[in-house]
Amino acid sequence: MNDLELLYRQVIMEHYKNPRNKGLLDDPTYKAVRIKNPSCGDDITVQTKVENGVIKDIRYDGTGCSICCSSASVMSETLIGKLKEDAMTITETYLNMLTNKEFDTNVDLEEAIVYRGVNKFPARIKCASIAWKAFEGTIEESE
Amino acid sequence: MDPYILKKDFPILDDKTLIYLDTAASSLKPKQVINKLEEYYEKYSTNVHRGVYNLSYVATEMYEQSRRKACEFINADFDEIVFTRGASSALNIVASSYGLNNLTSDDEIIVSELEHHSQVLPWQNVSNITKAKLVYVPLNKEGRITIENFKKVLNNKTKVVALNYVSNVMGYVTPIKEIIKLSHNVGAIVCVDAAQAAPHKKIDVKDIDCDFLAFSGHKMLGPTGIGVLFGKKELLKEMPPIEFGGDMNDNVNLYDATWKDSPYKFEAGTPPIAGAIGLGAAMDYINDIGIENIAIHEKKLKDYTVSKLLEIEDVVIYNKDAETGIISFNINSVHPHDAVTFFDGDNICMRAGHHCAQLIIKWLKVVATLRVSFYLYNTIEDCDRFIESVKNARDFFKSAGF
Ligand SMILES: Cc1ncc(COP(=O)(O)O)c(C=O)c1O
Numbered sequence: 001m002n003d004l005e006l007l008y009r010q011v012i013m014e015h016y017k018n019p020r021n022k023g024l025l026d027d028p029t030y031k032a033v034r035i036k037n038p039s040c041g042d043d044i045t046v047q048t049k050v051e052n053g054v055i056k057d058i059r060y061d062g063t064g065c066s067i068c069c070s071s072a073s074v075m076s077e078t079l080i081g082k083l084k085e086d087a088m089t090i091t092e093t094y095l096n097m098l099t100n101k102e103f104d105t106n107v108d109l110e111e112a113i114v115y116r117g118v119n120k121f122p123a124r125i126k127c128a129s130i131a132w133k134a135f136e137g138t139i140e141e142s143e
Numbered sequence: 144m145d146p147y148i149l150k151k152d153f154p155i156l157d158d159k160t161l162i163y164l165d166t167a168a169s170s171l172k173p174k175q176v177i178n179k180l181e182e183y184y185e186k187y188s189t190n191v192h193r194g195v196y197n198l199s200y201v202a203t204e205m206y207e208q209s210r211r212k213a214c215e216f217i218n219a220d221f222d223e224i225v226f227t228r229g230a231s232s233a234l235n236i237v238a239s240s241y242g243l244n245n246l247t248s249d250d251e252i253i254v255s256e257l258e259h260h261s262q263v264l265p266w267q268n269v270s271n272i273t274k275a276k277l278v279y280v281p282l283n284k285e286g287r288i289t290i291e292n293f294k295k296v297l298n299n300k301t302k303v304v305a306l307n308y309v310s311n312v313m314g315y316v317t318p319i320k321e322i323i324k325l326s327h328n329v330g331a332i333v334c335v336d337a338a339q340a341a342p343h344k345k346i347d348v349k350d351i352d353c354d355f356l357a358f359s360g361h362k363m364l365g366p367t368g369i370g371v372l373f374g375k376k377e378l379l380k381e382m383p384p385i386e387f388g389g390d391m392n393d394n395v396n397l398y399d400a401t402w403k404d405s406p407y408k409f410e411a412g413t414p415p416i417a418g419a420i421g422l423g424a425a426m427d428y429i430n431d432i433g434i435e436n437i438a439i440h441e442k443k444l445k446d447y448t449v450s451k452l453l454e455i456e457d458v459v460i461y462n463k464d465a466e467t468g469i470i471s472f473n474i475n476s477v478h479p480h481d482a483v484t485f486f487d488g489d490n491i492c493m494r495a496g497h498h499c500a501q502l503i504i505k506w507l508k509v510v511a512t513l514r515v516s517f518y519l520y521n522t523i524e525d526c527d528r529f530i531e532s533v534k535n536a537r538d539f540f541k542s543a544g545f
Binding site: 005013017041067 | 504
């Protein structure tokens with residue numbers, strides 16, 4: 001399989017076709033952050049509910065390519081139920097992995113590890129990042 | 144014209160596997176232009192209009208010689224050619240200088256959904272500030288600006304008509320000459336965005352009788368950072384400068400100053416000297432081939448590619464009858480960004496997105512499109528490899544479950 005096949009065949013298509021936690025809630029206990037990439041049209045809003053230091057729930061909605069939309073779904077599944085600090089560590093590790101920076105391989109990225117292949121497609125790193133960046137934003141907002 | 148020979152002039156194409164189909168965003172540059180830039184930097188890289196020594200004189204001569212070449216290129220007069228950073232900055236000069244100083248809430252500005260952001264946003268700004276009304280020409284079914292529809296929005300309140308000559312998404316040629324004639328009949332001036340016309344089409348500003356016209360060097364084999372604003376003498380003369388600084392002024396007093404005549408009034412500060420000289424070399428290159436020959440070649444490649452794409456199931460083309468070398472399309476149910484990564488894997492450079500023209504993308508009711516655009520260095524083999532890649536992309540995404 002070539003790089004592209006690897007990238008698409010795995011979790012990405014599954015989540016693109018069957019997105020988890022999609023659809024926003026009209027609930028003020030959630031913090032929301034929207035990130036757009038105007039040059040390509042990716043547009044994702046993430047909502048996070050934190051309770052007693054735990055990521056209670058994450059919702060998202062938006063439009064974009066398969067990498068962008070699937071990564072939002074994977075992000076929500078990976079982070080729901082985690083301690084806030086752990087969720088932030090995973091996010092940081094994930095973003096470092098995407099951008100070819102050094103990252104802590106001891107941190108369990110769970111399914112999100114498949115996006116490692118994206119670093120072979122530098123033009124797509126942004127697609128795979130924006131949902132996670134939006135999540136980071138919701139935590140900063142709640143602090 | 145022989146694209147196989149011309150290709151050799153483009154150092155980037157030394158990579159025989161590379162297929163460059165994104166000229167509408169920026170063209171590749173031939174060594175004749177690159178060498179000219181090097182000549183300036185190596186032999187006479189001094190400022191213009193300032194030094195009284197010989198080298199500065201040489202630089203000034205070369206800079207002004209490029210202005211004369213630009214005049215010939217579009218049949219303008221010497222003092223009607225302002226060098227700018229590009230088409231965007233040229234169109235902004237027209238909007239900020241002419242627009243902000245001549246329009247009021249009683250007036251109307253005609254634009255279209257087919258415009259690049261560089262044409263529509265400066266006029267949107269003028270409209271917001273002056274309260275002049277922004278009016279959109281309804282596009283026909285194909286997405287074209289037609290005379291019939293233009294007449295529906297033109298009236299005695301129209302003061303400015305700001306339209307493209309060739310669309311960067313649809314590749315349509317606007318019937319600009321007739322539009323200009325109709326506009327002049329009601330006393331409106333016409334500002335033409337020729338960024339996609341200048342590289343591919345003979346422009347004669349006297350024949351079409353436009354009031355302003357703008358284009359960029361980098362889309363027509365020239366350097367980045369240089370563009371041209373054409374303006375009719377009488378209009379430029381009355382317009383105030385919008386940037387102030389060195390070289391554009393005449394006499395400077397404590398509380399007022401006077402300006403040089405056009406074009407210098409609009410060229411504040413050290414201009415893109417190397418860029419202007421390089422643009423002159425690009426125009427020479429195009430003239431040597433003959434711009435009509437380039438247009439015929441591109442159209443041939445485009446028609447061939449469209450005919451092949453039409454045979455591929457799941458490919459939707461948005462502009463199959465375009466007159467120029469631009470094809471906008473999508474592969475059903477595949478996001479253009481996913482598709483373009485596949486093409487990148489085959490070393491095919493092309494564009495995915497809204498092409499800085501969100502209004503036409505919204506008009507098409509799609510999230511984005513794929514776009515290929517041809518130029519003189521493309522060959523039938525490029526088209527064949529591209530078509531093969533489209534088929535493979537379609538199969539790949541289908542099998543992945545898209
Ligand atoms: C139709 C059209 N107008 C204006 C522009 C703006 O040109 P530049 O970015 O060189 O200023 C472009 C380039 O993308 C274009 O295609």
